[in-house]
């Protein structure tokens with residue numbers, strides 16, 4: 001308790017697992033509660049895990065060069081599911097070919113990511129930014145953030161309920177996967 | 178030599194068996210069934226016991242009591258109805274459903290996210306025996322939980338609520354639901370993907386017992402014999418849990434039981450084997466798993482089976498040269514008659530096709546699947562749900578399958594499932610088919626707690642291998 005939960009994972013069909021393990025160890029040592037979904041994670045899985053754990057941030061990795069396609073619509077899906085204020089970061093090998101980083105960064109920001117990182121980023125700096133961003137969006141970071149964030153959740157609730165209305169009830173016997 | 182008696186009070190039949198306990202284990206001496214006496218279960222129980230002990234049926238129960246060791250189970254009227262509430266459908270809700278079914282219950286409805294006014298009135302109408310209330314990891318989401326707790330508190334529901342959600346707000350839930358019977362247990366998903374359903378199962382079992390025992394005379398039997406009945410599905414669950422502990426050859430097995438009202442499927446096999454090329458998504462399901470399908474059954478549920486199973490039925494009827502209409506008429510005839518026995522050759526075939534459809538949809542829902550993903554370094558499989566590929570033995574039990582000597586009812590639907598949709602289903606690779614020839618599993622399950630090895634031993638010895646005889650329909 002009293003730790004901010006963050007969800008991490010490698011998106012799409014991407015199997016690069018080494019960096020993901022490092023991120024888990026690093027952010028845990030920085031005092032976050034890390035929920036690591038591993039490799040080949042879909043947008044839906046990131047969001048499901050964030051809802052159950054009341055996460056403050058999702059850190060998406062993409063190493064294999066298809067990040068742009070895999071991340072399309074991520075923020076929209078978060079909004080759809082009622083995760084409005086959640087902090088969204090993306091990092092890894094996002095630059096393909098000779099495109100300058102600033103152009104790539106701009107693309108991902110337009111998709112709704114709050115920050116975009118290159119593979120050589122100093123992770124200490126990322127942790128600092130993350131604490132700041134969580135504080136900004138949720139009122140406070142780490143211990144004692146409970147009330148504010150719960151009331152934020154409160155606001156999301158009605159929207160989430162609305163959004164899930166369509167497919168949330170499964171009649172017995174017609175379970176589909 | 179000692180005699181041990183086991184009696185299972187089902188919704189239609191009260192089945193009893195007498196076993197001789199010798200140095201080498203159990204031996205079946207006699208097996209009988211009498212119609213269940215719905216208003217007072219003691220009457221049928223008494224008759225079964227007296228007959229198994231070869232005593233005058235008028236001998237008072239107290240006098241029969243000392244004559245042998247007695248175990249019993251009851252399915253309670255129609256099984257235990259559970260409404261499952263979770264947060265995300267693929268996470269806590271999925272686990273809540275699994276826990277409910279593995280505890281011997283029947284899930285009448287599932288709800289995810291926030292309950293609406295409509296959901297609450299539906300819950301009231303369904304009038305379940307238990308509401309299983311979960312959601313959120315420990316220290317995780319609480320908003321939906323507290324919101325749902327308030328809705329449940331102000332509802333007209335009267336059944337007990339088992340709370341197995343975010344532990345951090347368990348006390349708040351108790352406070353909000355002050356005027357309700359709320360039993361708090363461990364979170365069924367303390368961390369994302371971590372499965373913890375044993376404590377919930379235990380709590381459901383306790384409530385189940387209270388309910389079975391209440392009314393219809395069972396309390397009298399409990400008082401007299403000083404032991405509690407077992408919920409029938411739990412008895413089978415325990416039997417299939419214990420078999421591989423004593424018999425490694427039976428390490429990966431599945432049991433299917435088609436009844437008039439429900440179809441139960443049990444599996445005991447590792448749900449996921451980690452390899453470089455298979456990635457598991459969602460929760461890792463438990464090794465021993467039970468699912469029960471309330472819309473699949475041969476008599477009471479024949480109508481709903483006809484609707485659910487339309488596409489399978491059409492396909493098979495065409496192959497066997499029947500019209501859908503003939504099946505519909507047959508279904509109309511049998512669905513109001515609990516103990517109707519198929520008479521003509523045609524009816525027998527129709528009955529068999531219905532049973533196949535029960536197998537088809539029960540396995541479809543119980544088993545996981547995988548999707549192929551092409552990555553530049555080759556193919557990778559993304560698995561969801563339970564992998565049944567290693568299952569070597571599929572055993573048919575229950576009134577219908579125990580009497581079925583051909584593999585067809587199980588083998589045909591499994592074969593058809595191989596071509597199901599785009600997702601590959603993780604079905605038993607090349608199973609042998611067996612039948613619980615004397616329909617002993619439920620009565621043997623009652624003995625597992627006290628005589629695990631002896632019960633497992635007789636279960637294994639009494640099944641008949643159908644595959645050895647080839648595919649002929651005799």
Ligand code: B12
Nearest residue numbers: 014015016017018019061063064065090091092093119552
């Ligand atoms: C090892 C490796 C593999 C192994 C992976 C084994 C495994 N289990 O992980 C294998 C052989 C399987 C593999 C396969 C492929 N690979 Co490869 N692989 C590499 C390699 C050599 C090292 C990756 C690594 O582990 N680095 C070490 C870790 C610590 O660093 P990292 O992954 O970058 O993660 C750090 C940072 O990026 C950052 N970070 C990551 N995510 C995030 C997120 C946030 C929010 C933040 C703040 C930071 C952050 O922090 C991490 C920790 O420090 C790289 C080249 C390289 N030197 O990077 C190529 C590389 C990643 N692979 C590449 C390619 C193309 C592939 C393949 C598509 C092609 C192929 N020919 O096989 C396949 C894809 C398979 C798949 N479906 O994913 C390209 C990607 C090109 C691109 N994006 O434009 C690279 C860059 C090689 C290259 N120069 O071409 N690969």
